[in-house]
Amino acid sequence: MTSDFSLKIPAELEAASQLRTAQFFVTKRPWLDLYGVHIRPVAPFGSASSKPFIDPALLHRCLPDELLFEIFARMTPYNLGKAACVCRKWRYTVRNPVFWRNACLKAWQIFGVVENYKILQSKYDGSWRKMWLSRPRIRTDGKMYLNKYF
Amino acid sequence: MASSIENNNEKLTLKSSDGEEFLVEKHVALQSTLLQNMLDSDCSSADVIPLPKIDARTLALVLGYCKKHADASSSKQGELNSFDSEFLKDMDMGALFNLVLAANFMEIKGLLDIAAQKIADTIKDKPHQEVREIFHVENDYTPEEEAAVREENRWAFEGFP
Numbered sequence: 001m002t003s004d005f006s007l008k009i010p011a012e013l014e015a016a017s018q019l020r021t022a023q024f025f026v027t028k029r030p031w032l033d034l035y036g037v038h039i040r041p042v043a044p045f046g047s048a049s050s051k052p053f054i055d056p057a058l059l060h061r062c063l064p065d066e067l068l069f070e071i072f073a074r075m076t077p078y079n080l081g082k083a084a085c086v087c088r089k090w091r092y093t094v095r096n097p098v099f100w101r102n103a104c105l106k107a108w109q110i111f112g113v114v115e116n117y118k119i120l121q122s123k124y125d126g127s128w129r130k131m132w133l134s135r136p137r138i139r140t141d142g143k144m145y146l147n148k149y150f
Numbered sequence: 151m152a153s154s155i156e157n158n159n160e161k162l163t164l165k166s167s168d169g170e171e172f173l174v175e176k177h178v179a180l181q182s183t184l185l186q187n188m189l190d191s192d193c194s195s196a197d198v199i200p201l202p203k204i205d206a207r208t209l210a211l212v213l214g215y216c217k218k219h220a221d222a223s224s225s226k227q228g229e230l231n232s233f234d235s236e237f238l239k240d241m242d243m244g245a246l247f248n249l250v251l252a253a254n255f256m257e258i259k260g261l262l263d264i265a266a267q268k269i270a271d272t273i274k275d276k277p278h279q280e281v282r283e284i285f286h287v288e289n290d291y292t293p294e295e296e297a298a299v300r301e302e303n304r305w306a307f308e309g310f311p
Contacts, residue, residue: 057287059269062247067254070262074270081306085278085299088290133305 060089068093077103077132100128107137162189163198164213170206171198174213181216183257203255208248211237215261234260238268243285 055061059068072080072093080099084091108116124131160176162185179185188199201209218233238246246265253262273281282289291299 055288057285058244059247059285059287062244063250067250067266070250070254070266071269071273074263074267075274078306079270079274081303082276082278083273083281084303084306085296086281086289087287090287091299 065093069096069098072096072099073102095129097128100132104128104131104135107132108135164209165198165200166204166206166209167202168205170209172206172209172213174216175220178213178217178220181220181258181260183259185256201252201256204252205248208245208252211245211249212252212256212258212261216258219260234264238264241268243269243272 063071068089072083075083077099080094084094104120105113105116108119111119119135120126120128120131124134161173162176162179164172164174164179164185166172176189179189185199204212215237218237219230222230222233241249246269249265250262250269253259253265272284276284281287289296
């Protein structure tokens with residue numbers, strides 16, 4: 001009886017300590033609860049699928065993001081708006097404020113750069129894209145007319 | 151050293167990623183800001199300059215562009231413009247992408263401009279479905295997301311060809 005007892009306790013202790021270690025290594029990391037969000041460990045890259053992802057677009061395989069930017073930098077805002085509909089990567093690239101700043105400074109260049117920056121802060125929450133979309137402007141493509149979207 | 155740099159007939163050797171060597175006149179190489187900086191920083195022109203990111207086919211195209219622009223720098227701009235458009239005419243997309251990469255790496259602004267513009271021109275004024283087909287871009291939007299993005303960019307489709 002005593003021998004049985006003495007054998008059983010270490011085994012239980014070992015199991016318990018193993019469990020605690022396992023808990024530590026799996027997902028329970030109690031200190032993460034301090035942030036109030038459930039953070040899961042990030043899976044190692046590529047582990048979600050057995051096949052590595054190969055982008056079918058040669059454009060994406062060949063050119064790094066900064067060169068996709070160089071291409072988009074040579075398009076009009078209207079073509080950028082259409083390009084955003086192609087895929088997520090393009091939409092993300094088109095979000096770059098540099099495109100919209102350039103478009104705004106060109107569309108309202110008559111106001112001057114300093115004045116445009118002031119208008120940006122006072123009326124458009126610092127967003128060039130918002131300014132491009134909602135500030136009335138004269139469009140000169142073909143016929144001349146006033147353009148306003150919202 | 152200084153006297154050899156002043157020599158106009160000086161040539162340098164560029165080596166492509168696939169091991170082919172190109173002998174280039176210095177004034178042609180100077181179209182590239184990268185090579186210009188290398189020469190300015192006293193990099194010996196006797197050495198072979200490796201360009202590990204550029205294959206022989208692309209490098210030959212790049213050097214053809216550089217030669218034309220170096221030789222014609224004093225001649226008419228119109229002639230160069232027609233050369234540029236002829237240069238990129240009928241070029242397949244893969245070759246264009248490689249040109250953009252090479253022009254960016256070698257810092258040849260004029261070439262980056264025309265090659266990137268050519269790709270931009272292929273994208274512009276086409277429906278996004280057609281652009282996906284041309285460039286084999288996968289539509290990774292869910293139908294709901296696509297509808298939302300379409301709505302977000304509705305302004306770009308209105309009153310435009």
